[in-house]
Amino acid sequence: MADPTLPLLWRHVVPAGDDGPKRGRPPKVSVDEVVDAAIDVADREGLAALSMRTLAEQLGIGAMTLYSYVASRDDLVVLMFDHVLGRTELPPLAGDLRARLTTVAEVQLADWRAHPWLLDVVGVRPWLGPNVADRYEWQLSAVEGVGLGDVEMDQAITLVVGFATNVVRAEHAVRQAERQSGMTDLEWWQDNGEELGRVMAGRDYPIAGRVGSAAGEAYQAGTDPNRELEFGLARILDGIEAYVARSR
Amino acid sequence: MADPTLPLLWRHVVPAGDDGPKRGRPPKVSVDEVVDAAIDVADREGLAALSMRTLAEQLGIGAMTLYSYVASRDDLVVLMFDHVLGRTELPPLAGDLRARLTTVAEVQLADWRAHPWLLDVVGVRPWLGPNVADRYEWQLSAVEGVGLGDVEMDQAITLVVGFATNVVRAEHAVRQAERQSGMTDLEWWQDNGEELGRVMAGRDYPIAGRVGSAAGEAYQAGTDPNRELEFGLARILDGIEAYVARSR
DNA sequence: CATTTGTTCCGTACGTCGTACGAGAAAGTA
DNA sequence: TACTTTCTCGTACGACGTACGGAACAAATG
Structure with missing residues (x-):
């Protein structure tokens, strides 16, 4: 019953014990590319304009292919949220x-x-x-x-x-x-x-x-x-x- | 170029110079009934669950009939917003x-x-x-x-x-x-x-x-x-x- | 080399949404 | 009865998220 999104959120901290599968068809993009592209779209056109189809087109992949990277659109948004917060370096808290x-x-x-x-x-x-x-x-x-x-x-x-x-x-x-x-x-x-x-x-x-x-x-x-x-x-x-x- | 929603918002204050049309097919419901029903649905299930089809069904009318009362779903939401605020009687502001x-x-x-x-x-x-x-x-x-x-x-x-x-x-x-x-x-x-x-x-x-x-x-x-x-x-x-x- | 196995890719399809369009229905008027 | 005015609403279109299942591909195996 563990949530499958948790390991995805922490993928950079815990690089998944096994270093990825060795066999099978190789992915065309990565989760990070998906999330970054999604953030780009949302920055430009807003979250409402971010559809799975347009995002997939932007990435040059089929719409349904996105679902091999994220479980759902809501999942993607969660990943975007955490990811975009990580871009800003938090300044030291000095003074009173x-x-x-x-x-x-x-x-x-x-x-x-x-x-x-x-x-x-x-x-x-x-x-x-x-x-x-x-x-x-x-x-x-x-x-x-x-x-x-x-x-x-x-x-x-x-x-x-x-x-x-x-x-x-x-x-x-x-x-x-x-x-x-x-x-x-x-x-x-x-x-x-x-x-x-x-x-x-x-x-x-x-x-x-x-x-x-x-x-x-x-x-x-x-x-x-x-x-x-x-x-x-x-x-x-x-x-x-x-x-x-x-x-x- | 005047916005058609404005008179609708103020319909209770300015009851439309002419007291409505005399001829033609009579409406089955009123704008207020539409807005009240919409508020009921939103209170129960949230704004996302408020669809024109379900709202129309709730009112016993066809889906497209709603558009003879409001110009769009966004319009309806605007009316809901103002209307629901009118329900609470604002208490007198006393004290310091x-x-x-x-x-x-x-x-x-x-x-x-x-x-x-x-x-x-x-x-x-x-x-x-x-x-x-x-x-x-x-x-x-x-x-x-x-x-x-x-x-x-x-x-x-x-x-x-x-x-x-x-x-x-x-x-x-x-x-x-x-x-x-x-x-x-x-x-x-x-x-x-x-x-x-x-x-x-x-x-x-x-x-x-x-x-x-x-x-x-x-x-x-x-x-x-x-x-x-x-x-x-x-x-x-x-x-x-x-x-x-x-x-x- | 051929075959199997493990992955990822993605075309098709379903049910939902808002709503454009235009024909039909119901009232008052002549 | 015929006409005018107004409201009603069935159908349809393009968008959406996504379930499903087979095709495509790379490595492992025989």
Whole structure:
């Protein structure tokens, strides 16, 4: 009943006791080539556009041949997830707690921005692949020894990483809507602003009207790509720092 | 070029100047019945299991008939999103800033828990339906007048709401993985723990091993359903309060 | 050399999905 | 009754993941 995907996930760590079969028809590609090609497609066109047929064509093999490398499409996605996390070298966590947690958030931001399809990887068991495990250990080391309890350490990391992920999620939602509708946010507002005003007549949103447009403009003007992180992360880190200082 | 979904979203606010056509074959159902039935299906089986065919069967109509009520499946999801948010009566925001933001978080938590498919609604334009707009106004009113700038108000709400959403996301991920694999988390570990230990041999995760199991146990013991919110929300609110106090 | 054995390759096919198309059905109106 | 308007829905198309089973190929064996 052991899961056949586990050894596949750890294939680079445990190179399979027997060094592969000696007889039989040789494979045309390798698992790594499959996973790398799949990541390429997902980076370019999103996870939804990654179909077994197109991926196979990209690799120059038959569609069904993919199933001799991975058990299913979901399996492939699990392998992609762990594999792509292994590409980034995790920087050393130096400085005080705030600096270390900032690094954790920035790495999360950069990785998820580079591979937005990571946002769409849901519903699969949180398999412990080597790179997921390495990263979790690395993240936790940022809060090790500061006086937090074990559960609190996990919660603190979850908080910081989840926030950074949400920043990417918001950015990605806009891009995806634009791609899907074929018109930019600005164009949509130009085309529908009037109709929207007509339909909302009688209702007023005093705060939302003011804040919404201010936030919209601020978002449009995004200069420093890490600026989006600033406010929320600062509040979170303030809160964590205060908690650590208080419970010391 | 005006979007045909907008009037549909606001159909309860603006009941379409002419009170509907007088001639022609009468509709068998209404848009609201379609949307309600769709929400029922999504609540029970998830958004992925909501197909136009099964939904039509549920309503006792032909599959293609649905397209005389909504333009597409994506359209339907947009309508579902706004409609289901309208079901919850937004409680008055009383007390100090902390109390008000806690209420905002709790409402978000409760709604998304009741309708986890809301997590899967992505990639659609953030359409301004009446209930989405009402809720945004309500959320913003929790931070109105405390001294935050307009953009900061939006960021603060985004921070609080995003965190509450992430709590549900984590819970949902576990359930979904269990449903999909047909085995509970515990069963999976019993079946694969040994293999995992073998494959991880040589690598050690001193912090992750300790913290991971502690967090896992704490999660299993979840008593108060709102307890999951506690640590992260407390840190966020501490951070926001400190910021407000400082900049006053 | 011919044959067997172990692998991998992949064409075909099934059931699912969203939905384009156009003919048919049901009401009010003349 | 005939016409107009509106909604209903059977059929069909191209996409999807993937079950199945035989073909293709390389090494081992006789």
